Amino acid sequence: MVHAILALLVCQLxxxxxxxxxxxxxxxxxxxxxxxxxxxxxxxxxxxxLNAVAxxxxxxxxxxxxxxxxxxxxxxxxxxxxxxxxxxxxFVSTALTIAVTxxxxxxxxxxxGLHEPEQHS
Amino acid sequence: xxxxQDATDNLxxxxxxxxxxxxxxxxxxxxxxxxxHYLHRAAGGSPLVNSVAVAIAVLVALLVVTGTGYATYxxxxxxxxxxxxxxxxxxxxPLYRNFNRVRxxxxxxxxxxFVGSITAVVSAxxxxxxxxxxxxxxxxxxxxxATTPIAMGIAEGIGGLASLTATLVxxxxxxxxxxxxxxxxLLRVTDWAARGFAVGVASHGIGAARAFQVNxxxxxxxxxxxxxxxxxxxxxxxxxxxxx
Numbered sequence: 541m542v543h544a545i546l547a548l549l550v551c552q553l554x555x556x557x558x559x560x561x562x563x564x565x566x567x568x569x570x571x572x573x574x575x576x577x578x579x580x581x582x583x584x585x586x587x588x589x590l591n592a593v594a595x596x597x598x599x600x601x602x603x604x605x606x607x608x609x610x611x612x613x614x615x616x617x618x619x620x621x622x623x624x625x626x627x628x629x630x631f632v633s634t635a636l637t638i639a640v641t642x643x644x645x646x647x648x649x650x651x652x653g654l655h656e657p658e659q660h661s
Numbered sequence: 662x663x664x665x666q667d668a669t670d671n672l673x674x675x676x677x678x679x680x681x682x683x684x685x686x687x688x689x690x691x692x693x694x695x696x697x698h699y700l701h702r703a704a705g706g707s708p709l710v711n712s713v714a715v716a717i718a719v720l721v722a723l724l725v726v727t728g729t730g731y732a733t734y735x736x737x738x739x740x741x742x743x744x745x746x747x748x749x750x751x752x753x754x755p756l757y758r759n760f761n762r763v764r765x766x767x768x769x770x771x772x773x774x775f776v777g778s779i780t781a782v783v784s785a786x787x788x789x790x791x792x793x794x795x796x797x798x799x800x801x802x803x804x805x806x807a808t809t810p811i812a813m814g815i816a817e818g819i820g821g822l823a824s825l826t827a828t829l830v831x832x833x834x835x836x837x838x839x840x841x842x843x844x845x846x847l848l849r850v851t852d853w854a855a856r857g858f859a860v861g862v863a864s865h866g867i868g869a870a871r872a873f874q875v876n877x878x879x880x881x882x883x884x885x886x887x888x889x890x891x892x893x894x895x896x897x898x899x900x901x902x903x904x905x
Binding site (some may be wrong): 545551567568572573574576577590599604611615619636638645655 | 690691693694711712713716717720721724725731734735738739741742744745746747748749750751752753754755756757758760765766768769770772773774776777780781784785786788789790791792793794795798802805806808809810811824825827828829830831832833834835836837838840841844845848850852854855856858859860862863864866867869870871873874880886888891892895
């Protein structure tokens with residue numbers, strides 16, 4: 541377990557350091573994901589401990605957004621005066637983006653014959 | 662000094678202690694999420710009862726009632742917030758497991774990413790502008806589908822308010838997590854990769870969290886979509902900002 545957590549933090553740290561040093565506009569942890577992917581490809585398997593950590597953290601991923609979300613309290617005044625444009629924009633744009641992205645993905649996949657019928661359930 | 666006064670003093674001291682230590686608001690964050698999780702379950706796992714939204718509502722109410730500022734709250738909650746980084750790195754695990762499938766679907770992914778990313782930025786700004794939002798709000802809104810740290814960086818770069826952007830990003834995530842299942846059922850998109858990818862582009866990590874609840878493969882594609890869209894939004898928004 542210690543090794544798994546250490547590997548995780550080292551990947552993130554490497555990502556943060558490289559991003560800050562180079563000014564690439566991606567988050568350090570996203571770069572860290574690629575380092576971890578490289579390490580897993582070299583190992584050719586996912587170590588059990590890492591698997592356990594991933595199971596716990598990824599199944600409660602939404603908890604991790606709560607502290608940032610509470611920041612909504614800082615913007616009550618603006619949301620009160622501009623609630624209609626804000627909520628309408630967020631709802632319309634999110635729904636439209638989900639629909640358009642899924643349909644383009646599905647359409648291109650079918651045109652290329654990459655469709656997997658057994659997955660339909 | 663009488664006994665009642667002593668007790669009051671002690672309570673004051675206790676409150677001072679609790680306000681200084683991270684323990685109270687860390688516990689409150691997990692407790693509020695547990696309530697959200699319980700309500701989500703009690704509603705039969707309905708996506709419309711979102712545990713993040715419930716947790717935020719409970720915590721904001723608690724902070725307002727106790728007169729606690731966000732900075733004090735965040736001193737405790739930062740330990741949960743910090744785990745976002747390691748969790749992002751952990752996305753490599755499902756990504757590795759599904760690597761062959763991901764590689765095979767590279768072209769549909771990139772096509773969907775490009776169209777979806779532009780849609781996310783343009784539609785949000787267009788709707789808000791049509792309804793009379795201020796220029797500062799529009800600039801804060803433009804990167805709302807990218808993951809929080811990237812979106813905040815983009816907003817700052819184009820003259821938006823980074824902390825407002827953080828809030829809009831989270832609300833976008835919650836909306837996406839709530840509507841993705843009924844919306845894609847309605848559109849009859851049954852493929853898990855397509856479904857996950859769509860909610861990842863539109864609603865970043867909160868969308869991915871929802872996707873992982875439903876299906877591992879959907880979660881994997883949502884995680885990839887989140888990473889790719891963060892990158893593309895950072896390129897697109899500064900290019901499109903001339904029109905805002």
